[in-house]
Amino acid sequence: AMNATPSFQSICCVGAGYVGGPTAAVIAFQNPQIRVTVVDKDPSRIRKWMSKHPPIHEPGLRDVLRVARDGTRATTVSTDQGPDSIVSLPERLPNLFFSTDVEKCISEADLIFLSVNTPTKLSGIGAGAATDLFAVELATQTIAEAARPGAVIVEKSTVPCRTAKRIRDILDLYRPGVSFEILSNPEFLAEGTAIKDLLNPDRILIGSSQTSEGLAAAQALKNVYATWVDPAKILTVNIWSSELTKLAANAMLAQRISSINSISAVCERTGANVDEVARCIGLDSRLGSKFLKAGLGFGGSCFKKDILSLIYLSRSLGLDEVGDYWQQVITMNEFQRSRFVSRVVCDLNGTLVGKKVAILGYAFKKNTSDTRESPAIDVVKQLLADRPAEVAIFDPRCNPSDIKEELQRLFAATGLQLLKPDGPIEVYNNPYDACNNASATLILTEWDQFRYPALRRTESVFETARSERAQAKSLSPHGGLSPHGGLVRTMSELD
Ligand code: NAD
Known part of the structure; x- marks a missing residue:
């Protein structure tokens, strides 16, 4: 017998990150007939989502919110094609809501996304590290207690392979005898291009159990996406494949960055130029040109965490060799950072004592204000070990007080005096003051405003640091001479 495909009327997304x-927001934008509510236990985050200033910076996000969250008025648009071309656009009611009432919103939904954080467990780093599933488990418990019977639960968070089994066990424990379908639907968006990626994804992946109920739930979720995504790009697979694909995809993206960075180290010692090598490698159609930019290595909240999770998973399955293999991707990333800082110190005559080092860019990549696992944090940490007079930081999107707060939190255990006037770190509101009198300027995020023309305008500001910079030649990590002599140019890779 054919299973009728359910169609979802009300979606609840747990986690407003x-x-x-x-x-x-994009699902609501594309499905005006579905009511979408995002819940979070963090009231300040929800307040920001309801305000004019959403808690995260993403190009296009405000436009999507303006339509789905705020609704639109009926308008009449006339083109210049005569009276027949008058088009009335209907009023659109808001269908995207934000709330802190997690249980109530879960109880009203027929489709529930789990989009909570899945960080690395603090113990055991080094041998790979387990994913901390605390937030997933707690949210699942709430779902078990509050959800309507038959609601479909979707893993949106990145989780280790076989987490769906754990979710199933929790549901059975807290709500015995009630059936819920569990799907895996990992997210492939990249920060900084989130809206673009969501509107035009390479693929949507939906994993389900292979029972008729599982397949029907997968089809119903597919229908939600098919309102704007080409159905050929929506893949339905078994649930374990779906969970593992997300970890594997991130591990392989990070691996490419470590691979080209390993080549950059060889370039530096041989006179080869890694930008040329990368361009020539990338023309091989089997390899492709993307993600081949040498730099400070990958940052962000996902790559390292997901590789650690894959390493842990491999080792727990008795596959130590597989774990060792992926461990090298992380080792290479760390080597690249320390190699970079050693070179800065070396080019400044072996010491930072009495010198000011400027850092342009603190976010982990451009077009985001996210600083989680940013390469800049590692660089600051390693610079501090050489006791510079000042580390001057500027980022176009990160709030100076947020940067200070984060650094103080991260370095709390060291007991160091961190911030000016007692310590070396100062965070600036503009790049000119940050660079003034600096012995070296390190560009750590590839923000567009740090590209040459904008920097040329700072030339006069750099004037005072010129003699020192004359010695600090060719500081880019891939051996290219920077256009400003001592200016260190480097780009961080993406998550
Ligand atoms: P985040 O920390 O920004 O957001 C998670 C939110 O969940 C937080 O606001 C937290 O308060 C909330 N939360 C946690 N437990 C809750 C509960 N029981 N009830 C209500 N709210 C709860 O995390 P994120 O960056 O959005 O990542 C979420 C997941 O998506 C992670 O598994 C991550 O690996 C994955 N992912 C992230 C990215 C990315 O670029 N950030 C990309 C793809 C996948």
């Missing part, structure tokens, strides 16, 4: 917020 970098993934949950934009994903729910």
Whole structure:
């Protein structure tokens, strides 16, 4: 017998973060008939989502919110094609809501996205590290207690392979005898291009159990996406494949960055130029040209965490060799950072004592204000070990007080005096003051405003640091001479 495909009327997304917020917003934007509510236990985050200033910076996000969250008035548009071309656009009622009432919103939904954080467990780093599923488990418990029987639960968070089994066990424990379908639907958006990625994804992946109920639930979720995504790009697979694909995809993206960075180290010692090598490698159609930019290595909240999770998973399956293999991707990333800082110190005559080092860019990549696992944090940490007089930081999107707060939190255990006037770190509101009198300027995020023309305008500001910079030649990590002599140019890779 054919199973009728359910059709969802009410979606609840648990977790209003970098993934949950934009994903729910785009689903609501594209499905005006579905009511979408995003819930979070953090009231300040929800307040920001309801305000004019959403808690995250993503190009296009405000436009999507303006339509789905705020609704639109009926308008009449006339083109210049004569009276027949008058088009009335209907009023659109808001269908995207934000709330802190997690249980109530879960109880009203027939489709529930789990988009909570899945960080690395603090113990055991080094041998790979387990994913901390605390937030997933707690949210699942709430779902078990509050959800309507038959609601479909979707893993949107990145989770280790076989987490769906754990979710199933929790549901059975807290709500015995009630059936819920569990799907895996990992998110492939990249921060900084989240809205673009959501509107035009390479693929949508939906994993389900292979029972008729599982397949029907997958088809119903597919229908939600098919309102704007080409159905050929929506893949339905078994649930374990779906969970593992997300970890594997991130591990392989990070691996490419470590691979080209390993080549950059060889370039530096041989006179080869890694930009040329990368361009020539990338023309091989089997390899492609993307993600081949040498730099400070990958940052962000996902790559390292997901590789650690894959390493842990491999080792727990008795596959130590597989774990060792992926461990090298992380080792290479760390080597690249320390190699870079050693070179800065070396080019400044072996010491930072008495010198000011400027850092342009603190976010982990451009077009985001997210600083989680940013390469800049590692660089600051390693610079501090050489006791510079000042580390001057500027980022176009990160709030100076947020940067200070984060650094103080991260370095709390060291007991160091961190911030001016007692310590070396100062965070500036503009790049000119940050660079003034600096012995070296390190560009750590590839923000467009740090590209040459904008920097040329700072030339006069750099004037005072010129003699020192004359010695600090060719500081880019891939051996290219920078256009400003001592100016260190480097780009961080993407998550
Ligand atoms: P985040 O920390 O920005 O957001 C998670 C939110 O969930 C937080 O606001 C938190 O308060 C909320 N939360 C946690 N437990 C809750 C509960 N029981 N009830 C209600 N709210 C709860 O995290 P994120 O960056 O959005 O990542 C979410 C997941 O998506 C992670 O698994 C991550 O690996 C994955 N992912 C992230 C990205 C990315 O670029 N950030 C990309 C793809 C996948």
